Amino acid sequence: MLCARTGSSGIEGNPTVFYRLMPGSTAQTNKLHTFYLQQRPDNGDTWADIKVNHPLDFETIKEYNLTVRVENNGAQQLASEATVYIQLEDVNDEIPLFTEREQETVLEGEPIGTKVTQVNAIDKDGTFPNNQVYYYIVDSPRNEGKDFFEINLQSGEIFTKVVFDREKQGAYALEVEARDGAPSARPNSNQQPNSAYVRVA
Structure with a gap:
């Protein structure tokens, strides 16, 4: 539930009121029925609880x-009618993705x-530090290039x-990874490392 409202009928002895969530003409005004209203009595008052019908995404719509x-x-x-303003808060639910292999x-x-080169990753989260990308060389025995290269964070x-x-070695495979700047809202979702292949000429 996002919020609740209560109202008065203005009729003595008949306090009953009925609520409706009016559909709008755009997604921001509930054209897609993202929200629904549930009416409930409480100590003689009638409340309207506004609840979420579909998942919300800050990157798609920031306010309703x-x-x-x-x-x-x-x-x-x-x-009578009243307007309820709902502002979403960004969570870190997007993973940094590399734009290309090098x-x-x-x-x-x-x-x-x-x-040698420069790698680039994009994080589609809407706000800092969720969309701030940092770069690391993968610290793994399988990463053959980790001792021969360094990366700017x-x-x-x-x-x-x-x-x-x-004459000692003609090519190296280097694995790098991108991380964003905040704890993830999807802790079990890990991006795949990106590979940079470097040939010695």
Whole structure:
């Protein structure tokens, strides 16, 4: 339940009122029936609880304006309307995704600190720090390039950590990963690492 409202009939001895959630002309005004209204009595009052009918997504719609109509039970029916404003709060439910895989070449004998390439990932969350992306080299024994390259945490630029000798090894596979800046609302959802293939020429 998002919110509740109560109203008065204005008729002495007949306190009954009826609520309706009015459909609007846009998704923001409940055209898609994202919300529904449930009426309940409580200590002689009649309350209207507004509840969610479909999942809400901050990245799609950030706020809603709902119109609630209340009517009494008199012979001459009276009614009034009120607007309920609902603002969504962004949660970290999007995963950073890399835009493409990289395949680059570095010359043997190049000095330490030579830029090799730059990886890029996009997080579709709507607000900071949920959409702030940080880059890391995967620390795994299976990541053969982890000891030969380093990555800029914020830019995703990859640099050499050693001077390469093509006769020793001619190519390296480097796994990097992107993380966002807040605890995930989907803790069991992990993005796949991205691979950068570097050839020594």
